[in-house]
Amino acid sequence: MELTKDVHYKQTIDDLKGPKGLPLVGNLFQLDKSKIHNQYEDWAEEFGELYSLNFLGRKVVVSTSPTNNDFILKHRPTKFRRFSKMAEVIENVGIDGVFSAEGDVWKKQRQVTQKALDSKNVKSFFPNIVLVANRLEEYWNTLIDTSQNKNHEIMNDFMRITVDITTLLAFGYDMNTINNKTDPTQEQIAKIFPKINERINTPLPFWKYIKTTSDKEFDQALAHIKSFFGDFISNTNQKIEDKPELLENPSNFLEAMLASQDKENPYTWEEIFGNLYTMLLAGEDSTSNTLSWVSYFLASKKDVQLKVQKEITDLLGENGELVSFDQLKLFKYTSAVIKEAMRMKPASPNLFMEANEDVVIGDVLFPKNSLIITQLSKSARSEDHFENSQDFLPERWMQKEAGCPFTGRHNEKALKAFGGGTRTCPGKLLAETEILVFVITMMKSFDIKLSVPEEEVIEKYAFTMSPKNLFVEITPREITYK
């Protein structure tokens, strides 16, 4: 092991304990891809906050400690980067954007993305979120009117509305997938994430040499999306050429990106496409999964649902509508419900990091190129950091309010649902706004209850973590508060 001279440490990653694997393959075949986050959590119980796995002879360290994870997330893009293999898979399919970029390229793309998603833009985008939420409300009324309101797979609706929101934000296009159910682009988009996840988790890149039917379908889906986005990029370029003043007040992410480019060194088509698509990928699954988990808790906990509904009536009145972004901050209990759902069911439980240089974390030396999984769900659901950690208690997030009983163990740093440090999710405010608006719209008019036993709704990991078997019954809201 070749080391830089001035690093001080007590042990190296070779000294870390971990589950015993098989000769040559190590722990590779012990992994259950749809549950790896649970496996990482269970192994942390056995081997501690920092332990190692072995995949075909390559060590991968799992860290569940909030302090270590803070350190890693903070020191990007200098000491750490995302897994290079993951970035390669994403870049190979042409989605070369801010999520996979590193170094100076990342800095430049991050600036534009962050600006496009800042509070001023989210606030001015608020009416679009309400528009899409109202469409969902109309659609659910139709389900009730046509007796299709039982056993409804609610996650599909959330995937549609989050795609609508992101395409509106990214290039001002209203896909309206709630009403246009057979939109071919939405169907193609749905094929991309699962394939990327599959490739990231496949040890050898077989797809480069042999294409399966699903690889071919994936290529076709990608070609469709490239041509769909390509038209927007050309049209927007044309619009800006005709009306350069548009660049002074960009109305969507694509215009903002074009406005920010350096005349001498403009973005390539691939960079523009990559970032548009990154927005869509990053904004869709994580938000719709979170909304689905929030709905799971509301549908399975009638008392929580009633409290949310009461707060809505108290703040909006009978039949009241959300009219401004500023109203949202008043929804203290509903926001706490969302935060607690994100604690117990984080949509993004694992982040994959690689050391750019020899680096010491705690007292352990990680040589350059070491792979580290910053495992985020373990600490969020642990008794070490949150009192009564296995109970759904939104009140723990309202501790500044008088009388909150959960102030004993409450380590906010242990919840990193949006990641952390320099690369923390730039879409946090947009996501929080979307989720709150959708929950208020849902709970204002409807009651939901699980159509399946609670224990049948299980966690499914596929890069993000979603509920499997989440079916609900939607009925008109029964109790109103005068």
Ligand code: HEM
């Ligand atoms: C509840 C919803 C969401 C969750 C839980 C979530 C979570 C995350 C997490 C954990 C990361 C990695 C952060 C890190 O490496 O430290 C991330 C990155 C990112 N997210 Fe989100 N996200 C959500 C919604 C959104 C939305 C709505 C958008 C935009 C439309 C978005 C755009 C991004 C982008 C562009 C990155 C990459 C940032 C970078 O590498 O610099 N996210 N998100």
